[in-house]
Amino acid sequence: MSLIASLRTPRGLITALLLLVLAVLPLLTQAFDQRYLLSIGTRIVIWAIAAISLNMILGYGGMVSFGHAVFFGIGGYAVGILSHHGVASGFVQWPVAIVAATLWAALVGALSLRTRGLYFIMITLAFAQLVFYVGGGLEAYGADDGLNISRSRFPGLIDMRDKASFYWLCFALLCGTLWFCSRFANARFGLVIRGAKSNELRMMALGFPVFRYRLAAFTLSGAFGGLAGILLANEGAYISPAMMSWVKSGDLIVIVVLGGMGTLFGPLYGTIAFFVLEESLKPLLDLLRKGWGEYWQIVFGPMLVLIALYARGGIDSLFGRRHG
Amino acid sequence: MDYLLLQVLNGVQLGLLMFLLAAGLTLTFGIMDLVNLAHGSLYMMGAYIAWMLIGWTDSFVLGALLALPATFLLGVVVEAIVMRRLYVRDHLEQVLATFGLILFFNELVRVIWGPAGKSIAVPAFLNRTVEILPGVPYPAYRFAIIVVGALVAILLAWLVARTRIGMLIRAGASNRRMIGALGVNIELLFTLVFGLGAVFAGLAGLMAAPITSVKIGMGDDILILAFVIIVIGGIGSIKGAFVAAMVVGQIDIVGRAFLPDFLKTFLSASAASSAAPAISQVLIYIVMAGVLVWRPTGLFGQRT
Amino acid sequence: MAEPMLAASGLIKRFGGLIATDNVSIDVRPGEIHALIGPNGAGKTTLVSQLTGNMQPDTGTIHFAGRDITHLPMHARVRLGLARSFQITSVLREFTALDNVALAVQAHAGHSFRFLADVRRDESLRGPARRGLEEVGLAARADTPAANLSHGEQRQLEIAMALAGDPRMLLLDEPMAGMGVEESQRMIGFLQGLKDRRGMLLIEHDMDAVFQLADRITVLVYGRAIASGTPAEIRANAEVRQAYLGEGDA
Numbered sequence: 003m004s005l006i007a008s009l010r011t012p013r014g015l016i017t018a019l020l021l022l023v024l025a026v027l028p029l030l031t032q033a034f035d036q037r038y039l040l041s042i043g044t045r046i047v048i049w050a051i052a053a054i055s056l057n058m059i060l061g062y063g064g065m066v067s068f069g070h071a072v073f074f075g076i077g078g079y080a081v082g083i084l085s086h087h088g089v090a091s092g093f094v095q096w097p098v099a100i101v102a103a104t105l106w107a108a109l110v111g112a113l114s115l116r117t118r119g120l121y122f123i124m125i126t127l128a129f130a131q132l133v134f135y136v137g138g139g140l141e142a143y144g145a146d147d148g149l150n151i152s153r154s155r156f157p158g159l160i161d162m163r164d165k166a167s168f169y170w171l172c173f174a175l176l177c178g179t180l181w182f183c184s185r186f187a188n189a190r191f192g193l194v195i196r197g198a199k200s201n202e203l204r205m206m207a208l209g210f211p212v213f214r215y216r217l218a219a220f221t222l223s224g225a226f227g228g229l230a231g232i233l234l235a236n237e238g239a240y241i242s243p244a245m246m247s248w249v250k251s252g253d254l255i256v257i258v259v260l261g262g263m264g265t266l267f268g269p270l271y272g273t274i275a276f277f278v279l280e281e282s283l284k285p286l287l288d289l290l291r292k293g294w295g296e297y298w299q300i301v302f303g304p305m306l307v308l309i310a311l312y313a314r315g316g317i318d319s320l321f322g323r324r325h326g
Numbered sequence: 327m328d329y330l331l332l333q334v335l336n337g338v339q340l341g342l343l344m345f346l347l348a349a350g351l352t353l354t355f356g357i358m359d360l361v362n363l364a365h366g367s368l369y370m371m372g373a374y375i376a377w378m379l380i381g382w383t384d385s386f387v388l389g390a391l392l393a394l395p396a397t398f399l400l401g402v403v404v405e406a407i408v409m410r411r412l413y414v415r416d417h418l419e420q421v422l423a424t425f426g427l428i429l430f431f432n433e434l435v436r437v438i439w440g441p442a443g444k445s446i447a448v449p450a451f452l453n454r455t456v457e458i459l460p461g462v463p464y465p466a467y468r469f470a471i472i473v474v475g476a477l478v479a480i481l482l483a484w485l486v487a488r489t490r491i492g493m494l495i496r497a498g499a500s501n502r503r504m505i506g507a508l509g510v511n512i513e514l515l516f517t518l519v520f521g522l523g524a525v526f527a528g529l530a531g532l533m534a535a536p537i538t539s540v541k542i543g544m545g546d547d548i549l550i551l552a553f554v555i556i557v558i559g560g561i562g563s564i565k566g567a568f569v570a571a572m573v574v575g576q577i578d579i580v581g582r583a584f585l586p587d588f589l590k591t592f593l594s595a596s597a598a599s600s601a602a603p604a605i606s607q608v609l610i611y612i613v614m615a616g617v618l619v620w621r622p623t624g625l626f627g628q629r630t
Numbered sequence: 631m632a633e634p635m636l637a638a639s640g641l642i643k644r645f646g647g648l649i650a651t652d653n654v655s656i657d658v659r660p661g662e663i664h665a666l667i668g669p670n671g672a673g674k675t676t677l678v679s680q681l682t683g684n685m686q687p688d689t690g691t692i693h694f695a696g697r698d699i700t701h702l703p704m705h706a707r708v709r710l711g712l713a714r715s716f717q718i719t720s721v722l723r724e725f726t727a728l729d730n731v732a733l734a735v736q737a738h739a740g741h742s743f744r745f746l747a748d749v750r751r752d753e754s755l756r757g758p759a760r761r762g763l764e765e766v767g768l769a770a771r772a773d774t775p776a777a778n779l780s781h782g783e784q785r786q787l788e789i790a791m792a793l794a795g796d797p798r799m800l801l802l803d804e805p806m807a808g809m810g811v812e813e814s815q816r817m818i819g820f821l822q823g824l825k826d827r828r829g830m831l832l833i834e835h836d837m838d839a840v841f842q843l844a845d846r847i848t849v850l851v852y853g854r855a856i857a858s859g860t861p862a863e864i865r866a867n868a869e870v871r872q873a874y875l876g877e878g879d880a
Binding site: 186192193197207208215 | 684704708713714716720721722723734736744745746747748749752791
């Protein structure tokens with residue numbers, strides 16, 4: 003379907019409006035003097051990149067990785083550690099971080115993709131925990147407390163300290179990630195991954211070495227996850243093991259399922275819904291009774307149960323059936 | 327030598343606690359094909375309920391004994407409201423829903439009992455040492471944990487070897503038709519098994535409470551360890567869970583007890599003490615990865 | 631007589647105490663349909679699984695086109711031209727019929743590490759896939775999701791997928807299972823038309839179909855090949871009549 007034609011469907015229209023709002027968000031937050039919203043927007047965009055990268059394996063490939071937040075950590079720590087040692091240039095930091103995330107993903111994938119089902123879920127979780135504990139054990143980099151870092155420098159190109167510029171950089175990278183995902187999902191590679199989710203044995207009997215393609219997808223997904231980690235570290239100018247705790251990995255799964263697995267924009271919808279829920283449940287509960295806002299997860303938890311039970315298609319499916 | 331023996335015993339004690347948790351997980355997975363992340367919440371609830379009841383009754387034993395049926399009841403309610411609907415769903419949906427339950431329970435505890443941690447005192451009659459070997463004292467409370475844990479392990483071994491439920495477990499029967507064919511009331515069986523798992527989790531939580539402390543999220547990290555244990559042991563295998571729990575218990579304790587001194591030989595004291603727990607945790611995950619590379623369905627797991 | 635294209639010799643496969651494949655040797659020549667029959671539980675599917683690479687035999691060797699493939703994984707055997715269809719219909723249910731066949735074509739079109747070009751505009755995949763669907767008579771259903779096809783149509787789709795790489799050898803595991811009489815007859819005609827170009831190992835319960843199609847028949851009982859020969863020889867074989875034909879077909 004062409005881009006113009008897709009604008010005529012409700013899904014296309016909503017998505018276009020959403021992207022438009024995201025594109026001009028810094029202008030809006032400035033106009034309404036809501037700086038705080040820009041920081042939430044930045045985090046939404048970064049988390050969306052991570053969610054899209056998880057969707058590549060979880061949504062399209064059916065690989066339930068329960069350790070995806072580890073790539074936040076690896077991307078973030080690569081930047082943070084280099085910056086701590088005076089390597090401030092983003093031209094060095096970013097490639098190192100992406101390569102580190104990619105290599106780790108390749109290693110974890112090579113070991114864990116031999117397993118199936120619950121074993122796979124747990125081994126991905128365990129490898130993430132491994133890195134989490136290593137992070138917490140690095141006395142030189144703040145151990146459990148984490149480390150304040152200075153942001154990556156791209157002299158002459160962009161000032162990462164400027165909130166709006168940084169936001170636009172993240173947004174541009176989100177668009178790039180979305181573009182790649184839209185191509186990948188319908189390219190030969192993506193079809194192998196999706197086919198293997200649908201019927202692994204069939205794909206092998208057709209002559210596809212499924213393991214190899216899954217490993218490649220897992221590795222690719224890790225690379226994009228690492229990118230999100232780089233951005234997250236720069237957003238807060240801070241790294242800590244908490245950014246790769248298993249709860250964060252759980253949050254990413256929630257986001258992907260909430261938005262709609264195996265759909266292009268699902269992870270973006272999911273991220274927005276997740277953050278909006280978090281930010282709005284608090285004041286809503288506070289309205290009911292002062293102080294209740296702090297307990298928003300007591301509402302959010304059961305919502306997840308309901309989503310798991312009754313909303314398999316996620317937000318994306320609310321916009322009608324998909325074509326193609 | 328004595329120090330080593332004490333640490334090994336500590337490892338056994340930790341291993342048994344984790345076995346109690348892992349046993350429930352492996353039961354629910356083996357029979358109901360359910361991935362229950364919220365199992366750690368039952369561990370936490372067991373500890374909190376015990377804390378409350380011990381406060382009311384002013385007796386550790388009475389409070390602990392009352393806490394067991396209470397966690398059973400809690401388990402049955404959770405099963406009836408949520409879990410029952412999840413058995414036929416795929417693992418991803420189970421992960422999502424039970425992840426939601428973790429958030430719910432953590433927050434529920436904060437609402438009911440507040441954010442501050444609680445502590446349960448070691449009961450007076452166990453607040454002493456026993457001589458496990460002539461001249462080697464060991465805290466009586468930890469020794470009691472070992473005894474209770476061993477008793478439960480024996481009970482479970484009997485359950486698996488001698489009863490109908492055990493037969494289902496040994497058959498790896500996550501299959502309604504097969505269970506139905508045995509003339510068992512499936513709904514009731516599932517509820518009871520889940521309740522039993524909840525009791526074990528609650529028991530582990532309340533026994534651990536005097537040693538650690540009662541706090542929000544206390545079940546989350548140990549839950550992951552419990553999952554590591556059932557994965558190493560082979561999902562659905564009680565024997566595997568026991569063996570793996572013992573191994574993990576030893577690695578953890580040995581790491582905490584001996585690594586700092588070892589690391590101090592080439593690291594600063596503070597770096598060594600912060601790195602040691604991390605390294606022992608990392609060791610556990612490396613063992614797990616090694617086992618799965620060697621045997622993708624765990625030590626005693628069934629073929630896929 | 632032509633050299634066998636597929637030759638398995640001395641295959642043994644045990645499951646615990648049970649011998650599922652008991653020293654079976656079987657071969658298929660080019661242009662030949664070799665049927666494998668036997669009562670339920672005779673170990674036909676276990677045997678086919680070893681030939682396709684889904685299972686490893688405990689002992690014995692498998693040669694295909696002059697190469698030892700005993701230890702090759704499934705996907706590598708398919709690449710050499712040893713294709714299969716499944717006993718229980720195995721198609722990619724979420725994909726359209728055309729996508730299913732196009733994926734089968736893609737499997738034989740070099741590696742699939744291509745991340746950007748849209749497969750649905752790739753005529754090098756779509757063209758052969760469309761022709762494949764036409765060949766089995768499914769052209770009109772090209773854009774229907776496989777899940778929405780009738781059972782018979784899914785069986786046809788299976789064959790189209792197996793044929794996609796123009797394999798030299800087909801292992802057909804009960805291609806007529808669950809088909810009506812009319813559909814079966816059409817499938818028999820279709821398979822007859824294929825056999826000039828390639829060898830086939832056919833597992834089938836429908837005895838009419840087997841005796842119509844097969845050049846040779848091997849009878850498997852309790853994992854052992856008790857007889858092998860032309861349809862006329864098999865019909866006349868007393869042991870076979872007693873062990874097998876007598877039961878269901880008399």
